[in-house]
Amino acid sequence: MTENSIDRFIESAKRVGAEVLRIENLPEAAAYIAGKAQGTTLVPETPLAVRHGLRALLAAAGVDVFGKSFREAGHVPGAGVTFSNFAMADTGTVVLESTDENIRLATTLPEKHFVLVDPATILSDNLAAAAPMTAFHRDPAPKFIAYITGPSRTADIERVLTIGCHGPRELHILLVDGISSDLMEN
Amino acid sequence: MANETTYKKSVEEAIGNPKLSRALHLFGDAYLIARENAFKGLDFQEMRTELAAIKDEVRVRRKELLAEFIKNAEAAGSKVFLARDTKEANDYVIKLAKEKGAKLIAKSKSMVSEEAHLNKALEAAGIRAAETDLGEWIVQLAGQRPSHMVMPAIHMFKEEVAQLFSKEAGKHLAPEIKALVDHARERLRKEYFNADIGLTGANFLIADTGGIGLVTNEGNARLCATLPRVHVVFAGIHKLVRNIEDAIKITRLLPRNATGQLLTSYVTWIRGGVPVDGKQKEQHIILIDGGREALYESKACQDALRCIQCGACANVCPVYQTVGGHVFGSIYISAIGIILTAFYEGLDKAKEITRACIGCRSCVAVCPSKIDLEEIILHLRNEVSKEYGIGVIKNVAFKAVMKNRSLFHNLVRAASKLQLPVTQKNRSDESGPRIIRHLPLHFMAKDYTEWRDLPAIAEKPFRDQFETIVQNVAKPLYRVGFFVGCGADFVYPEVGVSLIKVLNSFNVEVVFPKDQNCCGIPALYSGDTETGEYLAKQSVQAFTDAGVDYILCICPTCTMAVKRDFVERLADHPQWSAKAMALSNKTMDASAFLENVLGASFKLNATGPARDITYHDSCHLKRGSGVFREPRALLASSGHKVTEMKNSDRCCGFGGTYSFLSHPQISRQITKDKVETILATGVKTVATDCPGCMIMLKGAVGKADATIRCAHTMELLAESLEMKK
Incomplete structure (x- = not known):
């Protein structure tokens, strides 16, 4: 949306421990991911991934893209790479419509999660998400929608903030223009 | 009885293990800062009002929504x-x-x-x-x-x-x-x-x-x-x-x-x-369901189901910080836990913890669903009393003595004579009121005087001094009725005398209706609503007859009683409710009157050298009446330099009968925290606007450092005016 929202999003997401970068295009994003991801990488074949040839881009950059059923990728795969539906500037949150089980496995199991966000989908705040969130539920089909704000965390031992409890230890948000401005697809 | 003994033991064990309490204090302090940052730029009051409305509509429409x-x-x-x-x-x-x-x-x-x-x-x-x-x-x-x-x-x-x-x-x-x-x-x-x-x-x-x-x-x-x-x-x-x-x-x-x-x-x-x-x-x-439908149906308690389970009521609770959630709660802990335990597990399971709330309202101030937790807890305490009694001491004190005003007041006068053998002069102020430093019996000493001095009952209560005070107010701007409250009447009558000096200097005449009685909060907080209602009627009548412009209190708990509780206590009595409401509209704390009605801080010009003070916010003044800016403005304008102590609005540990009868051990710890924060300022004068806090602070601060003085804002203002003369 506005530059203002983009700046606010970057600041909010960084404050909760996410890495946030603005990247020129998807091949450069793939190169960044190749430099950070280690081991088996889960890349769900979503409509956007297919349209942008994400698996091929990542493989070409040297990422170890996992080709079999994600449930066979072990208990802790190295990385997951996904697109997002939209983001929220006030809290630095990315939103993924994750009804497709592979999106859930790619964002819950790995050590690192890389998420590609089109800056055009950054909403000003959580309240602005009420409309697309309601739109997701227009038909009665089962739905799983995930808000993700920074990496997994806990403060359950002596109230000390500790990153990487049960979900990814690292969240990398890559802002790339021109992915899709449609909030309903990822 | 076994239940009660186990509970008492668990309180003592928790207090004997200060490591947990220290951790909860650190957490509580860090929480306040984190929370404040998180709400920056947002209107918490507006947000919680909206949430309460959402939850209330859900309650009404719950069958349809389900x-x-x-x-x-x-x-x-x-x-x-x-x-x-x-x-x-x-x-x-x-x-x-x-x-x-x-x-x-x-x-x-x-x-x-x-x-x-x-x-x-x-x-x-x-x-x-x-x-x-x-x-x-x-x-x-x-x-x-x-x-x-x-x-x-x-x-x-x-x-x-x-x-x-x-x-x-x-x-x-x-x-x-x-x-x-x-x-x-x-x-x-x-x-x-x-x-x-x-x-x-x-x-x-x-x-x-x-x-x-x-x-x-x-x-x-x-x-x-x-x-x-x-x-x-x-x-x-x-x-x-x-x-x-x-x-x-x-x-x-x-x-x-x-x-x-x-x-x-x-x-x-x-x-x-x-x-x-x-x-x-x-x-x-x-x-x-598990008891939720019953809770929804309880008019007095249903707001508790607005809870979104954030745990904030525990984070800010001085009792929780002192003994932890295993003592102060069951499955659900702290303030909300008291209520949920009563409905989900049964009133008998909540019997002890309903009395463990000190009534400081810090939970009410942070609740995101705007639940008046203290009100609901008081209601449940009353239910517990109906079911299991309030104890012999309180029963005699409230029902037999306090309802009879002249008996109550004569007994206090007699007590002032009987206590002489155990009182002594105040070390920091030889000419000041006497104090009680030791009690003769060991078991009493542990709970009462080992860690604080107790104030002696004044030789002459305020009610017996009033008529001898000459008020030189020719054409008064206002005639105000003074609701003295027991603390200022029998323990610190000098605060009432100071109030008159200050008000007279602003051309305000003070009226003292003699038939006023205790505000009834001690009885009410102990679960005796019957006595509470009786006492409300006595005072409502006395002040209605006085026909004054305003009613002023120098005790924030009395302010809350006259302003809010009298109205609620008498709501079902047609002949009383209108009178109580009329009084409520005219009642306020003395500091609030001076500042908001008289604009006193503009008129008080600083005289003499600035005196350093630190200010303790009384729970019921800040969270009960929203008054905290006013006394600071008055003190600053009269020449005092206010140095803020850490957590100035954290409870001092008094809580009325809480610190004497039900939980002196917990009070002692909460007071210790307050004394530490006062000592840390290095300031030698502590101002506050509550006689209850004065009892606690004078006693405990005095024991820790005899050179520190604790005074009511009205006393300090009166002294400044004297110096000006």
């Missing part, structure tokens, strides 16, 4: 079961597990499953429940129950956690937090993969989608809802909201108020049976 939720959830493939109580809910899960041949259930955090003792029930049926929330797992390994709603293992230290983990793993693990979290991550990962069923709670049940919402940080709920073939949702019926927008509004308050986060790492919205390994997941939603 039906809508069920219809929509079923349309998305969920199976919904309405459980009347937690046993029915447990039985459903056990039956389901048996049908599936399930041996292992991976659980994420669910408070209602704690309420149901689900793990125990599953274990008895041969099914293992694996807690995957880190705090819940720690508590499970220790065979304990959570001591905080959001941070279940807040009472444990890393050394204890390392011991538990080492024992379970069969290898030595060092007490390093990062390493312990990593161990849990690795160890629990296989549980999700091996589990036949994943069980989660729900923060929301969204009526118009039939979906649930989960607000979490660790990521375990997402795994529990994704990997196993079956998903069971365990939720109390009060989690209903109308739509996604309601739920989003709650997510804006819940993490900010719980932990000072703008949002938790994960908010997960699940509707129906989502795909699992190429098939449709089986989702069962168990909606549990």
